[in-house]
Amino acid sequence: MRVLSGIQPSGRLHIGNYFGAMRQHLQLQSKHDCFYFIADFHALTSGPRPSEIAQQTLDVAMDYIALGLDTEKTVFWRQSDVPEVTELTWLLSCVTPVGLLQRCTSYKDKIAQGLSPNHGLFAYPVLQAADILIYKSDLVPVGADQKQHIEITRDIATRFNNVYGEILTIPREYIIESVAIVPGIDGRKMSKSYGNTIGIFESQNDIRKKVMKIVTDSSTVDEPKEPKECNVFTLLKLVASDEELSEWEQRYRSGGMGYGQVKKRLAELLTGYFEPYRQKRRQLEKDINYVRQVLADGAKRAKSEAVKILTEVRRAVGLGAHCG
């Protein structure tokens, strides 16, 4: 099965990215044919500085490799190194109704936040559809915020196939419900744009400070508490064993536990979880040419796949030397 996913280089990766998507990406590597990329074309929709996007792309690459990306088996590249995807975006745009994009919630949210949208932001889901369809992907592991984008991809692919014949593979999303929306320290979805993230490779001290700031209710130490409504407990579920979780559940419900205690333990578990990868991350920082080489090799492999489907699509719509 062909598995594909992408992450934007729009800041340092956080534990929402990791538990919501990357952990699944890494787990699927051993059994499937995996394609993962750094979505720098998509990141341009929010107007980063040129030097910023280059550095953040390398940071995402180092994070992935440090966390266990199999650089031999998995195809890993920078989206813009395979520009064929932008041609497919155009060809798909011509079967994409404007209304479909106007209904897109992530677009509507950005406008609601006061952002003045550029055309790239509006067309974002079409580029994402091209990313998925150009590699004939079957399965797309993502967090819940991307569900609608995968539905739009299916819609666009079906419309294309209805007009031009069964060329495009219809993909499905792979979302693990228990980690589909990882909350940030303010209780909203963890997101770079809300400034509520805990970075995967932040210093242990910064992780601790952020965990201590997680928003909780104002109950006193003595009062019993409901773990299911607590942001700290939701994050604890990502890293604690089942046995430890049920102990904390009891301590919440019986009263006499302060949030400070559970926060301290969460910080310990989180820093412990990522500790083994820090050493590898530091090594990669000293060997940036190796990281660049991995991306260049990945781009070659990705490109050879992309041109195959693009050639078929061009032919189907009536473009190219063989036509006319």
Ligand code: TYM
């Ligand atoms: P991006 O960069 O916003 O996020 C990368 C991945 O992390 C997941 N994620 C979360 N999951 C759970 N809880 C959270 N708080 C959380 N925050 C982020 C996202 O769901 C995503 O899986 N549009 C994509 C990039 C993309 C892509 C693609 C993905 C471009 N082309 C093709 C799949 C297939 C995005 O913005 O991801």
